[in-house]
Amino acid sequence: xxxxxxxxxxxxxxxxxxxxxxxxxxxxxxxxxxxxxxxxxxxxxxxxxxxxxxxxxxxxxxxxxxxxxxxxxxxxxxxxxxxxxxxxxxxxxxxxxxxxxxxxxxxxx
Numbered sequence: 369x370x371x372x373x374x375x376x377x378x379x380x381x382x383x384x385x386x387x388x389x390x391x392x393x394x395x396x397x398x399x400x401x402x403x404x405x406x407x408x409x410x411x412x413x414x415x416x417x418x419x420x421x422x423x424x425x426x427x428x429x430x431x432x433x434x435x436x437x438x439x440x441x442x443x444x445x446x447x448x449x450x451x452x453x454x455x456x457x458x459x460x461x462x463x464x465x466x467x468x469x470x471x472x473x474x475x476x477x
Contacts, residue, residue: 409417
């Protein structure tokens with residue numbers, strides 16, 4: 369009896385599987401078309417770009433980002449130096465800080 373039901377529904381199961389496969393392939397083609405249309409690089413199965421775009425606009429963007437990165441690194445270095453001075457002032461004992469202030473006052477008088 370189970371075989372009869374399976375044989376009766378087999379064309380519908382095969383048709384459904386084929387339809388599901390067709391929609392999967394059509395969806396993959398559509399998403400690839402959208403990526404190409406909007407300028408995204410195509411990727412292989414490991415997520416690596418197949419044909420990365422290298423035009424003048426992309427190269428200019430990379431140059432600007434590199435300059436900004438260098439500026440931010442320089443700023444971060446100066447902030448680290450300033451923070452080290454603030455930490456030194458905060459962690460020094462009050463006596464040594466008073467002594468340094470008095471030495472500076474003595475030099476100016």
